[in-house]
Amino acid sequence: MNAIGYPIAVEGSARAPLRAFMRDRGIERFVVLCDVNVLTEARALTNGIRGRLGIEAFALGERRKTLSTLQTVLETLVRVGADRATTIVGVGGGVASDLFGFAAAAYMRGVPYVHVATSLVAMVDAAIGGKNGVDLPAGKNLAGTFRDPIAVFAHVDALQTLPYRHMREGLAEIVKHGIIEGHDLFDALETLAPHPFWRWPWETIVQDALAVKVAVVNDDRMEHGLREVLNLGHTFGHAIERASGYRVSHGAGVSIGLRAAGLLALRTGRFSRDEHLRVLALLALLKLPMATSESPAGVFPAMQSDKKKRGGVLRFVLPRAIGDVEYGVVARDGQVRAVLSRLNAPPGAGEFR
Ligand SMILES: NC(=O)c1ccc[n+]([C@@H]2O[C@H](COP(=O)([O-])OP(=O)(O)OC[C@H]3O[C@@H](n4cnc5c(N)ncnc54)[C@H](O)[C@@H]3O)[C@@H](O)[C@H]2O)c1
Ligand SMILES: [Zn+2]
Structure with missing residues (x-):
């Protein structure tokens, strides 16, 4: 796929397409940077490709997505002799793509970057769209750039070792x-949800899921508007994450947030009950959470920090239908609070009250 200005290859193994890409582009020097948890994969993927200056593994995880790790990565690049003509090949999940992508953007004012995605989040989200960065003590993703990689590879076989959570x-x-x-x-x-993961056609799912992000990002490279639809479930989700002191993970927040967006859509005269129930049924089959013990009194204030980003008014992304998502929706505080209260109980008979 090349709809986004650079190739994105989704394959069981990224080995052959990566090799072909490096050869066809005439890349003569590259450094592999990887998450230590996929070091074996990173080695297997790049062994035998000519021009590898080094393969360097880093202990990552969200807590290490910091300026201090960035500095270590940049100093490693100096040590292995990377110059302005050296391509960086990052291997790992979303933390790796954010951190190594940022390092490539900063190193000697920018060297070419290739990402090989090994987590589901990286394949369908983090590695696509050109955003990179690190967290600061004051908040997540506060430092970073917009900069496209020269290619992205989804190494789908790697999902076999990715922990369930x-x-x-x-x-x-x-x-x-x-x-x-x-x-x-x-x-x-909906069809696959009742089946165990090993039976899923992951290449197809990853391909189709990332195509949604590619299509949206393509229409809105610099986030002026349309790209906001990708925040569906995120206004509620981020606030729940934050209110919980990040005990609730991002994915859990998004899942609960998808239910919340459906509820607010219903309250503001969008969406249908049937479609809302379809979404809930899918989340339930996938064992994704739909309720939180965080109180509205904690979550509502946490939502207000989203306001700053949007000129003082909270704007929601809400479904009008499955397949028709609207952004920039303003809702009354009372409606939002009512939705938050509902989230304290799992969906049930009271869902539409
Ligand atoms: N830039 C963007 O547009 C964007 C979008 C979404 C998410 N993100 C970022 O992505 C990050 C989350 O990504 P993530 O969920 O991939 O986290 P992650 O990179 O920390 O990976 C999750 C865990 O799985 C391990 N891992 C990765 N691949 C593996 C494999 N194949 N086998 C075994 N273990 C493996 C990692 O070492 C880590 O422990 C967050 O920092 C988030 O901010 C960025
Ligand atoms: Zn997200």
Whole structure:
């Protein structure tokens, strides 16, 4: 696929397409940077490709997505002798793509970057769209750039070793993409949801899910508007994450947020009960959370920090239908609070009251 200005290859193994890409582009020098948890994969993927200056592994995880790790990475690049003509090949999940992508953007004012995605979040979300960065003590993703990689490879076989809880992080985003797309992807998820992961056609799912992000990002490279639909479920989700002191993971927040967006859509005269129930049924089959013990008194104030980003008024992304998502919706505080109260109980008889 090349719709976004650079190739994105989704394959069982990224080995052959990566090799072909490096050869066809005439890349003569590259450094592999990887998450230590996929070091074996990174080695296998790049062994035998000519021009590898080094392969460097880093202990990552969200807590290490920091300026201090960035500095270590940049100093490593100096040590292995990377110059302005050296391509960086990052291997790992979303933390790796954010951190190594940022390092490539900063190193000697920018060297070419290739990402090989090994987590579901990286494949369908983080590695696509050109955003990179690190967290600051004051908040997540506060430092970073917009900069496209020269290629992205989804190494789908790697999902076999990805821990279940990290699979679920990606699934929440895939359901979100399914609601935005509304046809083949959403239908496929409904069909597959009762089956164990090993029976899923992951290449197809990853391909279809990332295509949703590619399509949206393409229409709105610098986030002026349309790209906001990708925030479906995120205004509620981020606030729940924050209010919980990040005990609730991002994927869990998004999943609960998808239910919340459906509820607010219903209260503001959008969406249908049937479609809301379809989304809930899918989340339930995938064992994604739909309720939180966080009180509205904690979550509502946490939502207000989203306001600053949007000129003082909270704007929601809400479904009008599965396959038709609207952004920039303003809702009354009372409606939002009513939705938050509902989230304290799982969906049940009272869902529409
Ligand atoms: N830039 C963007 O547009 C964007 C979009 C979404 C998410 N993100 C970022 O992505 C990050 C979350 O991504 P993530 O969920 O991939 O986290 P992650 O990169 O920390 O990966 C999750 C865990 O799985 C391990 N792992 C990765 N691939 C593996 C594999 N194949 N086998 C075994 N273990 C493996 C990692 O070492 C880590 O422990 C967050 O920092 C988030 O901010 C960025
Ligand atoms: Zn997200």
